[in-house]
Amino acid sequence: MEAFDNNEHPHRRFNPLLGEWILVSPHRAKRPWQGQKESTQALNLPEYDPTCYLCAGNERSNGVYNDKYTDVFVFDNDFPSLLQGEAEAPEEKSPLFQLKPERGINRVICFSPRHDLTIPEMEVSAIEKVIQAWKDQYVDLGSRDFINHVQIFENKGAVMGCSNPHPHGQIWSQSSLPTQVEKTQANLKKYFEEHGRSLLSDYLAEELERKERIVLENEHFVVLVPFWAIWPFETLIISKRHFGNITQMTAEETAAYADVLKRITVKYDNLFETSFPYSSGIHQTPTDGQEHPEWHFHMHFYPPLLRSASVKKFMVGYEMMAEAQRDISAEKSAAMLRELSETHYKQK
Ligand code: H2U
Numbered sequence: 001m002e003a004f005d006n007n008e009h010p011h012r013r014f015n016p017l018l019g020e021w022i023l024v025s026p027h028r029a030k031r032p033w034q035g036q037k038e039s040t041q042a043l044n045l046p047e048y049d050p051t052c053y054l055c056a057g058n059e060r061s062n063g064v065y066n067d068k069y070t071d072v073f074v075f076d077n078d079f080p081s082l083l084q085g086e087a088e089a090p091e092e093k094s095p096l097f098q099l100k101p102e103r104g105i106n107r108v109i110c111f112s113p114r115h116d117l118t119i120p121e122m123e124v125s126a127i128e129k130v131i132q133a134w135k136d137q138y139v140d141l142g143s144r145d146f147i148n149h150v151q152i153f154e155n156k157g158a159v160m161g162c163s164n165p166h167p168h169g170q171i172w173s174q175s176s177l178p179t180q181v182e183k184t185q186a187n188l189k190k191y192f193e194e195h196g197r198s199l200l201s202d203y204l205a206e207e208l209e210r211k212e213r214i215v216l217e218n219e220h221f222v223v224l225v226p227f228w229a230i231w232p233f234e235t236l237i238i239s240k241r242h243f244g245n246i247t248q249m250t251a252e253e254t255a256a257y258a259d260v261l262k263r264i265t266v267k268y269d270n271l272f273e274t275s276f277p278y279s280s281g282i283h284q285t286p287t288d289g290q291e292h293p294e295w296h297f298h299m300h301f302y303p304p305l306l307r308s309a310s311v312k313k314f315m316v317g318y319e320m321m322a323e324a325q326r327d328i329s330a331e332k333s334a335a336m337l338r339e340l341s342e343t344h345y346k347q348k
């Protein structure tokens with residue numbers, strides 16, 4: 001029998017956060033590509049776009065005007081997926097037809113008044129203001145009785161379904177724990193109860209020792225390609241200190257978080273010299289008023305691009321029917337990201 005090589009042999013890896021296996025087919029990274037090409041946007045955007053509904057002072061579709069904001073601006077989503085009103089749960093005896101009314105508040109957060117900038121091109125001090133707004137929103141929304149989870153996320157790029165290039169993210173807060181968060185919480189909790197330590201602290205210590213998947217780090221945060229990554233250039237930001245949510249960051253940690261956000265997104269843009277699309281989101285303690293010592297602050301980046309600015313990975317066929325799968329190994333992706341410059345390509 002051949003000796004196992006994780007860059008050659010098909011294998012499955014376990015994601016301890018979700019309790020799921022993924023299939024890795026590294027030998028397949030060599031296959032030719034004749035499939036779809038996403039068009040790369042030649043983005044030559046103005047600093048201010050009079051037709052943009054997110055630019056400062058502009059009118060939104062419901063006739064409300066944005067503030068003439070100078071850094072970060074948050075507003076209630078005019079087309080929210082969740083509403084605040086209460087409705088009575090319908091009577092249903094069958095476990096096969098479960099239905100629960102869900103309440104929540106959705107907000108949009110503009111990261112900068114500049115229409116033409118995204119996080120990798122913003123100053124670290126401006127990114128810190130975004131983090132401060134995330135903290136304020138977590139507190140404001142999370143303190144409401146009927147809000148038990150605050151999901152902060154960003155969809156960047158048309159390929160991720162983002163409707164507007166103006167730098168912005170979203171916050172969906174709601175009564176229930178959404179599925180991914182509930183699964184993550186159950187696994188973090190089980191680990192914490194069994195070992196008395198945070199799963200991500202133990203994982204991070206091991207990754208720092210192995211050094212195979214680390215992309216970058218500073219005094220307080222590490223960015224790595226998780227062992228179980230699905231997306232070709234997926235990364236995970238983990239705080240070195242074990243704390244549960246964004247409000248527990250010290251001022252120094254906040255600055256360090258802004259630093260790693262800037263550095264990883266610059267590397268992403270540099271990878272294919274394009275405004276790199278992704279969905280990113282923060283996973284942290286739910287706001288249900290309970291103690292959650294198992295939670296460990298982290299942030300996921302799920303970018304869809306596979307081998308160029310125009311070829312993305314599809315989650316289809318086998319992924320839909322069986323389980324998630326990747327070709328290029330997590331170690332190779334990490335090495336590629338690690339070697340990239342931290343100076344944005346547009347500044348060269
Ligand atoms: P995305 O492009 O990332 O989906 O974000 C745009 C959000 O902005 C989207 O959720 C909201 C949409 O509902 N929006 C408003 O709240 N007001 C508007 O005038 C247009 C878009």
